[in-house]
Amino acid sequence: MARTLFEKIWDAHLVDKAADGAATLYVDRHLVHEVTSPQAFEGLRIAGRSVRRPDATLAVADHNVPTTARAEGIRDPESRLQVETLEANCAEFGVPYFAMDDVRQGIVHIVGPEQGMTQPGMTIVCGDSHTSTHGAFGALAFGIGTSEVEHVLATQTMVQRRPKSMRVTIDGALHPGVAAKDVILAVIGAIGTAGGTGHVIEYAGSVIRGLSMEERMTVCNMSIEAGARAGLIAPDAVTFDYLRGRPLAPGEADFDRAVELWRALPSDPGAAYDREVKLDAAAIAPLVTWGTSPEDVVAIDGVVPDPADARDAGKRAAMERSLAYMDLVPGTLMTEVAVDRVFIGSCTNGRIGDLRAAAAIARGRKVAAGVSAMVVPGSGLVKRQAEEEGLDQVFLDAGFEWREPGCSMCLAMNADRLEPGERCASTSNRNFEGRQGRGGRTHLMGPAMAAAAAITGRLADVRDFNE
Amino acid sequence: MESFTTLTGVAAPLPMVNVDTDMIIPKQYLKTIRRTGLGQYLFDELRRTPDGERIADFVLNRAPWDQAKILIAGANFGCGSSREHAPWALNDFGIRCIIAPGFADIFYNNCFQNGMLPIVLPQADIDTLLAAASGCGNHTFTVDLDSRTIAHPGGEIAFDIDPERRRRLLEGLDNIGLTLEKAAAINDFESRQRSAAPWLYA
Ligand code: SF4
Numbered sequence: 001m002a003r004t005l006f007e008k009i010w011d012a013h014l015v016d017k018a019a020d021g022a023a024t025l026y027v028d029r030h031l032v033h034e035v036t037s038p039q040a041f042e043g044l045r046i047a048g049r050s051v052r053r054p055d056a057t058l059a060v061a062d063h064n065v066p067t068t069a070r071a072e073g074i075r076d077p078e079s080r081l082q083v084e085t086l087e088a089n090c091a092e093f094g095v096p097y098f099a100m101d102d103v104r105q106g107i108v109h110i111v112g113p114e115q116g117m118t119q120p121g122m123t124i125v126c127g128d129s130h131t132s133t134h135g136a137f138g139a140l141a142f143g144i145g146t147s148e149v150e151h152v153l154a155t156q157t158m159v160q161r162r163p164k165s166m167r168v169t170i171d172g173a174l175h176p177g178v179a180a181k182d183v184i185l186a187v188i189g190a191i192g193t194a195g196g197t198g199h200v201i202e203y204a205g206s207v208i209r210g211l212s213m214e215e216r217m218t219v220c221n222m223s224i225e226a227g228a229r230a231g232l233i234a235p236d237a238v239t240f241d242y243l244r245g246r247p248l249a250p251g252e253a254d255f256d257r258a259v260e261l262w263r264a265l266p267s268d269p270g271a272a273y274d275r276e277v278k279l280d281a282a283a284i285a286p287l288v289t290w291g292t293s294p295e296d297v298v299a300i301d302g303v304v305p306d307p308a309d310a311r312d313a314g315k316r317a318a319m320e321r322s323l324a325y326m327d328l329v330p331g332t333l334m335t336e337v338a339v340d341r342v343f344i345g346s347c348t349n350g351r352i353g354d355l356r357a358a359a360a361i362a363r364g365r366k367v368a369a370g371v372s373a374m375v376v377p378g379s380g381l382v383k384r385q386a387e388e389e390g391l392d393q394v395f396l397d398a399g400f401e402w403r404e405p406g407c408s409m410c411l412a413m414n415a416d417r418l419e420p421g422e423r424c425a426s427t428s429n430r431n432f433e434g435r436q437g438r439g440g441r442t443h444l445m446g447p448a449m450a451a452a453a454a455i456t457g458r459l460a461d462v463r464d465f466n467e
Numbered sequence: 468m469e470s471f472t473t474l475t476g477v478a479a480p481l482p483m484v485n486v487d488t489d490m491i492i493p494k495q496y497l498k499t500i501r502r503t504g505l506g507q508y509l510f511d512e513l514r515r516t517p518d519g520e521r522i523a524d525f526v527l528n529r530a531p532w533d534q535a536k537i538l539i540a541g542a543n544f545g546c547g548s549s550r551e552h553a554p555w556a557l558n559d560f561g562i563r564c565i566i567a568p569g570f571a572d573i574f575y576n577n578c579f580q581n582g583m584l585p586i587v588l589p590q591a592d593i594d595t596l597l598a599a600a601s602g603c604g605n606h607t608f609t610v611d612l613d614s615r616t617i618a619h620p621g622g623e624i625a626f627d628i629d630p631e632r633r634r635r636l637l638e639g640l641d642n643i644g645l646t647l648e649k650a651a652a653i654n655d656f657e658s659r660q661r662s663a664a665p666w667l668y669a
Pocket of ligand 1: 063107109128346348406429
């Protein structure tokens with residue numbers, strides 16, 4: 001029978017299936033970070049259990065780490081305790097760990113792929129919702145809670161009910177100036193933040209085929225913002241080329257055998273999905289969000305929408321609340337909205353390709369007066385690569401800050417955060433109330449768009465910069 | 468794990484859609500290395516001003532809802548971050564049952580891991596329960612997992628739940644312990660995988 005990519009991975013990892021349909025799935029790789037793991041290790045300790053497969057586990061601190069003055073360590077005592085707790089737990093349970101001064105340290109979802117740990121056909125979990133990022137390699141990657149982290153540490157399995165499948169096909173050609181971030185924002189705008197609930201989304205179509213590995217990660221990363229359990233993209237030559245030679249990828253002796261297995265993964269012709277959505281690439285413009293939900297998207301040359309046009313009372317109330325929080329007036333041109341801060345980074349857009357796209361806009365220009373803009377590479381290796389290419393100098397010359405790697409102002413657990421009322425053009429993935437700091441206002445967009453906003457001091461159309 | 472059989476207590480109405488886990492428990496409280504003590508920070512930015520003053524008209528700051536054990540909420544409750552601190556904070560506050568038209572998947576699953584019961588009902592039933600939980604008078608509900616019913620001052624509503632999840636909650640079963648009973652099947656899987664793709668093993 002014709003099977004989807006999702007079904008093939010699912011079937012290949014079934015350890016046990018209960019009569020009622022609950023499946024015990026084997027977990028190939030487990031990524032761990034400091035925020036969602038302390039209580040899990042504590043649970044193991046109390047029950048006298050060990051980590052079943054330290055060799056399939058990798059830990060890194062990312063959420064709490066400072067992005068300046070690394071050598072001084074972590075000032076905030078609670079943040080420091082959390083990172084130290086992770087270090088101690090990794091030492092006690094034998095889990096490999098990238099320390100803060102290791103060049104391989106970075107955001108967990110950037111580190112895994114970069115090391116070649118993320119491979120096609122795998123099941124991957126992490127106590128973090130953006131684990132969906134790893135689906136870009138054709139791996140089934142779920143974000144899980146801390147109790148499940150403990151369960152995976154102890155058993156290397158997870159108990160799951162089989163999600164439904166959805167295919168989102170994006171065919172056609174993207175217009176110049178339209179980035180991977182716009183593609184995924186368009187998908188979320190189309191199906192809504194609960195549109196993917198209970199589903200695994202497979203992204204398909206000529207647009208997806210044409211994306212680089214990094215761009216595919218941007219797309220899969222925000223599957224969770226569409227409510228999906230996971231995102232998936234069929235592996236192909238782009239995937240295999242990316243993986244070859246990475247430290248944790250199959251070595252030269254095994255690589256061709258691995259590729260042979262990976263080639264059998266893509267969905268069979270005629271495989272059925274529970275739901276199909278199609279988007280026309282030509283209809284996607286550079287997008288920004290106007291509200292406090294990632295589904296609140298609008299073309300950069302559009303206007304702040306009017307709650308009076310909402311489809312029902314619930315939606316209208318939500319829009320009114322968002323607009324009040326965002327301090328925006330319906331009908332205002334998006335390009336008239338002035339920003340105070342710009343954040344370029346996160347597991348959505350903190351890879352080298354993202355920094356190149358932003359630097360292309362920043363090169364030879366200056367950050368607008370009164371705007372504070374920062375670039376936070378997603379990992380130490382991304383940072384080093386950017387510096388080798390001179391991108392750090394491009395940013396510094398333009399007046400951007402150049403920081404150490406970490407989650408930073410994506411969620412503002414460290415010192416990088418918005419002040420109440422500040423408005424930020426951000427390449428991260430969530431514009432929730434208070435996400436980047438209490439009272440802070442977030443507009444999501446791609447990296448080139450964020451750089452353009454830094455230069456103009458307002459939300460800006462990147463197409464105006466391509467002279 | 469604590470079992471869940473019946474729960475009787477005040478139900479609080481929170482008819483907002485897309486309540487995300489950042490809202491349920493803001494990130495500054497994720498620095499804890501414990502599961503307990505988060506109840507005081509539940510919905511922090513809705514409950515307190517930046518200066519720490521209580522916002523009097525937020526429902527969980529008002530009697531009798533400040534004693535709520537049940538929350539009636541809007542669609543897509545618990546979306547966003549996977550943080551289990553969200554159900555921990557609700558649990559620590561005393562809320563062990565959330566009733567909504569729909570939940571985000573990870574949050575929904577996290578509830579069961581903590582002996583908490585998330586109930587999905589059609590919007591019409593939610594509207595009935597919101598009305599019963601608002602206004603003046605009696606706001607005491609009884610949620611009975613065994614009979615799958617919610618008794619409220621105006622009547623009774625039945626709900627559906629996955630039978631296995633229900634069994635585990637009623638008996639308060641330890642999920643890890645149950646899986647470890649399958650050690651033989653896990654060992655078998657590993658030896659099969661190791662011979663097919665040895666590079667997956669260090
Ligand atoms: S960069 Fe943001 S979304 Fe990604 S893991 Fe860090 S906090 Fe989460």
